[in-house]
Amino acid sequence: MSSVAPLWRRLVAETVGTGLLVTVVVGSGIAAASLSPNDVGLQLLENAFATALGLAVLILALGPVSGAHFNPVVSAVDWWLGHRPGTGLTLRDLAAYVPAQIVGAIAGAVLANLMYDKAAVSWSTTDRSSGHLWLGEVVATAGLVVLIFALGCSGRAAVAPAAVGAYIGSAYWFTSSTSFANPAVSIARAFSDTFAGIAPASLPGFVIAQLFGAIVGVGLLALLYPDAGQAADDIVTPHTDTTSEPTTTGVPS
Template sequence: MPLGRRAVAEFAGTAVLAVVVIGSGIAAEQLSPGDLGLRLLENSTASALGLAVLILTFGPISGAHLNPVVSLADWLGGRRDHGGLSTRALGVYVAAQFSGAITGALLANAMFDRSPWQSATQARVTGGHLIGEVLAAAGLVAVGFAVARHGRGVNAAAMAAYLGSAIWFTSSGSFANPALTLGRMLSDSFTGIAPSSVPAFVAAQILGGLAGSSLITLLYRPAARPR
């Protein structure tokens, strides 16, 4: 596919993903104001199902990365096997993803009659949360690149299942996406993250992505032929 068409797919897909994650968080606040566990269930269910649909929709165009960490892992893999994203394509993908996440956050806020431009106030940085983000991003990259070998339908189902479970089993709530983290910074809602917490979360996500990519390289690289 031409790079321009892939960029549009990454922008639109990431924007819709931001609407799904943030919008379902705002809706959960309104539907279940006194029950944190139910709000998390509502948000995680919508996020998992939304991601599966987006992978099936945009996967044939751009691969449905929708996440700078995934694109970085794809670029790094290409340096080893002469495939994956080119350096130019990596830059275009990341720009499309960040702009899409910002657009999606503004749309989600406006859809619920809130001010489009907001700044989240929920501080999230603790040692445990950062460990959770490293694990969440590592698992996301490892699962994504492992199951991609089995077809897009399997990939969509596995990624949805992983995201839905990781929102529950990680202490951080499994942001695992620098672009979406920036978008969530712009919505003072259940899924928001304070600007002061964003740099540490993004650093943890990149570290986790590198760890997940290294694990996949170790597990799936061709074995050396016995001498």
């Protein structure tokens, strides 16, 4: 039986993964605005397509190390649902995952800015403070939580890269907010005054909506998949340390 990877290795994976996810989101947004300057719909299509594919690739590459959460909401729900059955993240893990994800996300936005010869930090001026956008974030986040845990507890976590990528790509279009669904990514997008940006003043409403969406998602899971916590070790994808020697305890680092 293999144990999960050491915490430091998982934190590297979460930092790099969340950072590259934001680089994909912001970088493809900059490219889309440049390549299709007169067609906002095409810009959104290009941004969504790149994000969906990029997210799937990152989950495939880093999921075996950390589970590829790349999202404080996913990590928090993983801890909440798994703490009773003794699966998933510990409170110590959660306290380390969230800062790593936020720091990685901000670094990813800076990297995207620099790759396109822009200022490392340019605070976004795109206002997104509106009730219908917050509702969109509730829907996007709740759906993401339900999808990830439904896959895990039904033994289909192996298809999470494609499924989660597809969900986020489609949610760009069916939610009014274009589906941020991630507090770390939301914070990072404030650091880039480009197509994918969000004004810092709009962040509190988005983050609150995402947290509420997570609560809604947990409620739906309680109704639909009451044993979802048993699969917390497989969120977003199964992750074990295949480089370690077999053990008989399986105690997470």
